[in-house]
Amino acid sequence: MNAATDSCASGLPGTGRRLFLRQAAGAAALWCAAGEVAGQVAQDLPTIYPSAPGPADTVYLSFGPEEADCVEAMVEHMCPRDELTPGGVDCGLAVFIDRELAGAYGHGDRLYLRGPFRPGLPEDGYQLSMTPAQYFKSGCRALDQNCQRRLGAVFARLDANAKESCLLEISTNRWDETGEFSLGAWFNELFYPLFTQACFSDPVYGGNRDKVFWRLLGYPGLPATYGRDMVTYRGRPHPAAHTPRSMQDFA
């Protein structure tokens, strides 16, 4: 389970669209990445979510190219294009994470960062001196280094099966070694919450594009004034469940 994808090595453009654009634009994209395999798998499915006009021209504010490749590959794998949603990049999941890290959250808003710093149990919560943005980037690097060492390629260049095993293993702390950066803690306490926030936040933050995840759930969104609906639709499907409205619809 250490095969990098051949298609990537051969330079075929895949659905890692923004990486492709970066390459086409002559950016120093060192690693080939994201989505080729997810795209091929998706093509075999009976119905595919129509590819929305994605944020192809989005400029990342926090990520460098390698971090972007890593994150795009993760969100494409964790949110593959299928009959339910577009792929994670087109859902805006990478943009969401980038914007959170570039903003107040990423810079340690509401986070106590005074010493002394003492490692703790998982139950003690975050005990590092790094900001979330610094921690996030350390994790991307550690993930790629570990993937390279264990599987022969950085995360973005692994095939879908290898990506799946990698995420299963890091999320169950199986790659954690004493005294080393804990990919398990990084994934479970930082990456995964950002991933689900990217999926289910109001689209104004860049994720959940076109309210796709709200429609998936049947969450009607705003304005959520249910004084009457509370009785009318108690125990019955809500008529707006699949036509949600978000903050932008009320701007």
Place this chain on the structure above:
Amino acid sequence: MPHCAVVIVGGGLAAGLVARQLARDGVETVVLERGADLGPGAESRLPTQRDELRWAVRGGLMQDAAVETCTHRRSRHELARPMRRLAAFLPGTGVGGAGNHWNGQCFRWTDYNLALRTRFTGRYGPQAIPPDMPIQDWGVSYDELEPYYDLFERLFGIAGQAGNLRGELRPGGNPFEAPRQHEFPQRPLEITEAGRIFAETVAREFGHRPFPSPAANSPDPYVNPDGMRLGSCQYCGHCDRFLCEANAKGSPELLLYPWLRRQKGFTLRPHAHVLGIEHDPTVGRARGVRYLDLTTGEECFQPADVVVLAAFTLTNTRLLLLAGLGRAYDPVSGEGVVGRNFCFQANSGVPLFFRDRWLNPFLAAGASTTVIDEFNDDNFDHTGLGFLGGGYIGVGMSSGRPITARRTPPGTPRWGTAWKRANADWYAHNCAIGAQGSCYPHRENYLELDPDYTDAYGQPLVRLNFDFRENERRVSAFLVEQSLRIARAMGATIIGAAAGRSGQFDTRAYQGSHITGGTIMGGDPATSVVSPRLQHWEAENLFVVGASVFAHNGGHNPTGPVGALALRLGDDLARYLAQPGRLA
């Protein structure tokens, strides 16, 4: 600053109620609140009020941990770690405090809670209470508090159904409640679909008597005795952690402070961070409080005849420890008072999935909860059970907010198409049976000042010495067992994994914001910080109010007793000002 009659530290629910009583006599009262004035901004307007990420996930209305947090260790033999993010419980900040972002569950506690030691030793014998469980009587009776409970319910427009009206049991209400003089001022909230399934099941299968949680979510437009208005609850699912957009949640920023500002003699100073209490130990009096005016950076002194601490649990305790007012609790000797009897709550839950029922979790008020009290506190016989206490069990649908209120059945992958599919399949079809369990004091659960960590102003943080002890683990296991029994009878397609308090205290998981104790009330200065009149034993013009005075934490939400105690304190202070001295 010019001298005032009463200075109150903290501008939340308790402070607003104390000030409300004083304002009727025109007493010059100054409230110092560290946070901003809330209400007219993005936090209460559409569409920004409905922003789950900003308010619920990032905690936009909560105490800023970067400025001030607390530290925690499970035992005094460990090194403490700061809670670098506040997550397990959520103190508020800003005018109205945590009373703005609550869900609005507003119970009266069962009467015997106020004399719990007497109750347990009377019912189970003198050896019933383990030696490491310093349960004690509060020194106040339910009858004394009843008029204040009543007033609080009318001021906040509480919706509910009486279970015991002047001694007569009423169907549909809580049969275990102590006699109330009046019906609730408002009809109960609409019941949720999940609540309906729960209520029908427990009544039919087990003969339990379900009732609607008393709620500070207004089912109809309401005008309170001060002429302050509530709108109708919109069942929007954005209550807990949010300010109400519909002006329908009983909250201080809506019902108390706008009224107070119109009263002669009342002054509210937001952005005033209190640094310390000035006092003269030789005469046993507080002189006033020092605070930082955050808008100018100046340190100020507010002299006063009476000082009231009405901040959140941890802050009340911290200010007394910083001032050296009262002897700090020592867990080794069991002596000392400030910091003792710190309690949390032992909550548990069981997720349920109903393939064919539309539960629509987004149709919910903060307190649209249907509960039973059969297994709460000492409402059942504990003989041979090996623990004391209990909790209410119910279905609390309060939100379908998509980031945090989703549930998927056990075995669902955490990402990928199957994960998405499970979210789509079960979002509208799940609920949870929740149990809010009591937490009794333990000799080793206490608060003190941390020797290593300081806040942004250079003052020591509070250190929590806390873990769930054997009693609370057993309470939780018992409540999980009862919840599972009910779950099986409810006909769910899938019953998820029960979450009880079996492991060690986890600072990452939100477990309710009901932390209590540290400055407890009682009849004996050797075991309490304030008297039954909330008067400090060592400084007669210093008073403390809030959940920090609770001698233990029961199986109901704490706001009801906080409200009643604060209103009574307001009346007591009027008496004290007229005739200073030790209040009997």
